[in-house]
Amino acid sequence: MTTRPAPPPGRRPGRTDAPTVGYVHSWDISVGVDGPAVRFVAFLAGCPLRCRYCHSPDTWYRRSGRTCTVDELMAEIERYRRFIGIAGGGVTLSGGEPLLQPWFTREVLRRCHDLGLHTALDTSGFLGVRADDDLLDATDLVLLDVKSWNPATYRRVTRTGSVSPTLRFGRRLAQRGTPIWIRFVLVPGLTDAVDNVAGVADFAAGLASVQRVDVLPFHRLGAHKYAELGLTFPLADTEPPDPELLARVRGQFAERGLAVF
Structure with a gap:
């Protein structure tokens, strides 16, 4: 990876003479959180949402990432290929929001797929329209973060937009038969209303390809990042959900016949 100036992420249609460039904030190895087994997780920079509980405000802007070609990122992945392959894991593109850089995301997923690595896309679905069929053909699993159902609550959570693009994307994935893990962040006093x-x-x-639901308890582990960036953490006074609330919400999903974690 370099810090040299770069063109906008991706490659202009019709151009084949330049490498596909993206903005990558960081990468890490995770176990059981970002998809099945051991994962190489690349966090792409830039996100259109400003979720009140976001624990990675340092990924909001593309300029917070480093310019990176697909070849450069694949070289990093290759270092761990044997390890994650033996462990039955794979590669997850997260963020930020990877669909803000669809050309880069598509090419990385395709290259990983061609290597026989399991691929996962971690997305809010807000930019699902940018995921073309070629991108989804190279995606073995989508981790779909449904922020909220109630329109007013969704706007309070994300401070922008509508949940409709996420819902359309989820239905499209189900129609394709793409496996989905639904993610829902439980925040007391914000996302926890019964309805x-x-x-x-x-x-x-209602989505036939949903394999599980992860109810993720709100935490304040990223609060220090806001301080470092000179920002105010919107939920600084909010406590994590207690066991009773967590059990009630998980129960609501389980009552629908869903596998809940």
């Missing part, structure tokens, strides 16, 4: 949870649960239950 809001029920809406997400009903939506998930």
